[in-house]
Amino acid sequence: MISAYKYIYGPVPSWRLGSSLGIDLLSQEDKVCNFDCIYCQLGKTKRHITERRIYVAVKDVVEEIERMPAADIDYITFSGRGEPALAENLGQAIRAVKLIRKTPVAILTNAALLYKPQVRQEASGADFVIAKLDAYSPESLQAINNPAKGIAFDDLVKGIKEFKRQYKGKLALQIMCMANNKDAIEQLAHLVNCIKPQEVQVNTPLRPCGIAPLKKEEILKIKDTFAVACKEIRIVSIYDERELRGVAPLSDKDTLKRRGKIML
Numbered sequence: 315m316i317s318a319y320k321y322i323y324g325p326v327p328s329w330r331l332g333s334s335l336g337i338d339l340l341s342q343e344d345k346v347c348n349f350d351c352i353y354c355q356l357g358k359t360k361r362h363i364t365e366r367r368i369y370v371a372v373k374d375v376v377e378e379i380e381r382m383p384a385a386d387i388d389y390i391t392f393s394g395r396g397e398p399a400l401a402e403n404l405g406q407a408i409r410a411v412k413l414i415r416k417t418p419v420a421i422l423t424n425a426a427l428l429y430k431p432q433v434r435q436e437a438s439g440a441d442f443v444i445a446k447l448d449a450y451s452p453e454s455l456q457a458i459n460n461p462a463k464g465i466a467f468d469d470l471v472k473g474i475k476e477f478k479r480q481y482k483g484k485l486a487l488q489i490m491c492m493a494n495n496k497d498a499i500e501q502l503a504h505l506v507n508c509i510k511p512q513e514v515q516v517n518t519p520l521r522p523c524g525i526a527p528l529k530k531e532e533i534l535k536i537k538d539t540f541a542v543a544c545k546e547i548r549i550v551s552i553y554d555e556r557e558l559r560g561v562a563p564l565s566d567k568d569t570l571k572r573r574g575k576i577m578l
Contacts (some may be wrong), residue, residue, distance in 0.1 A: 320384065321375045327449050330470030333387045334420070337411070339401035339419070340369050348426050350460040355521040356395060361409030362462045364427075366402040372410050379414060389442065390415060393422040397434035400427070402529055405436030418442060422488075426465045437477065444486045444515070445474055450501035458494050475509050486513040491536055492525050503543035514540055515549040 323336045340346045342361070352361035380562075381392075390411055392398040394463070398421060401407070408419055418441035425445040427433040437443055449455035452467040461470075466561045478485050487509065489495075489502060505516055518527040530553050537551040 319378050319382070319541065320380050321370055330341065333385075334389045335382075335385070335387045335448065336392045336394065336415075337407070337506060338370070339375070339392060339394050339398055339404060340394045340396045342369060342395060346400055346486055347424070348397055348400065348462040348465055349424050349446075350462075351424075351490075352458055352460070352494070353519040353521050353525040355519075359396075360443045361396075362491070363400065363570055364462045364464050365543075366400050366427075366433075368402050370401070370403075372403055372407045374412060375407060376410050379411065387417055389420040391422060396427065397424050399423050399433050399437065404433075405439055408436065408439040410488075412439070420444065424459070425463060425474050425477075426470055428477045429469040429567060430473070434473070434477045438481055438483070440483060442484045442486070443477070443481065444488050445477075445511075446489045446490070447471075447474065447502070447505065448490045448495060450498045450505060452493065454495060454498065458490075458492075460487045471505060477537070478509055478511060484513070485509075485511040486515055487511045488515040488517055490517045490519060491528055491533060492519060493528075496528060496536065496542040499539045500543065503540055506540065506544050506547065511547060513548045513550065514544065516549065518552060520552065557577075 321338050321341050323338065323353070325335070345356045345363045346363065347359045348364045350362055353426045392404065398404060411419060419439070420442040421437055421440045422444050423437065423446065425447065428437065428445070448458045449467060455461060455467045455470070485507060495502065516533055518533055519525045520527050533551050533553055537549050540549045
C-alpha cells in the first residue's frame with residue numbers, strides 16, 4: 315500500500331470500469347455535492363451547493379500521477395467525495411491527465427450540471443461518461459436525490475440529452491434501483507430511449523447506507539424490462555459483473571474510510 319497520495323486513489327467504486335485509478339478534484343473532509351441521495355455511502359451532504367470552484371490545483375494532481383508507480387489500469391476516473399463537475403477546473407484536469415497518460419479517462423457524474431454548456435464541453439474531453447439517472451419525475455428527483463436549490467428535473471434530462479447529442483465518446487446511464495423507483499421502470503425506459511446512451515447500468519445500493527438493496531431476482535427482472543423496452547442499448551446489471559479485478563489501493567485504509575470508499 316502507498317499512502318503518499320492525497321488526490322488519487324484506486325480502484326474507483328464502479329463495477330463497469332475494470333481496473334480504475336480515481337482522481338478526487340474535491341478532496342474535502344465533508345462531501346461536496348449538489349445532490350443528497352438517500353442511498354449515498356458517504357452519508358448526508360453537508361456542503362449542498364451548485365456553485366463551481368477550484369478545490370485542488372491541477373498541478374498537484376499531475377505531480378501525484380507522475381509519482382505513481384507503473385500500473386495496468388483501464389481508466390483514469392474523475393469521481394471523488396462528491397460531484398466532480400463542481401470542480402471548476404475539471405476540463406483543465408482532464409486535458410492535463412491526457413497529456414501525461416495514454417489511459418482513457420472516465421467521469422462518474424450525477425449529471426445535474428450538464429444543462430450548462432461549459433460543463434458539457436468539459437465533460438466531452440472524457441472517453442467514457444457514466445451519468446446518474448435515478449428519477450423519472452420532479453417528485454422522484456426530490457425524494458431520491460434531494461437536489462440543491464435551483465436544480466430541476468427537466469433541466470437535468472435536457473442536459474443529458476444535449477450532452478449525448480454532441481458527445482463523441484461512450485455515454486452510460488447508471489440507474490440506482492430501489493423501492494422508490496422499482497415500479498417506474500417503464501417511465502425510466504422512456505427517458506433512456508429519449509437520451510439514447512450506449513449503455514444502461516442497472517444498479518442497487520450494495521454499499522453500506524440506509525436503503526435496502528433489491529434482490530438479485532428483482533434486478534435481473536428490471537434488466538430484462540429495460541432490454542425489451544430499449545432494444546438497441548446495451549443493458550448490464552450489478553449482478554452481471556460483481557467480480558472485480560485484483561487492484562492494490564493507492565491510499566491507506568484511513569484515507570479510504572475518510573472518502574467513503576469501500577474496498578470490495
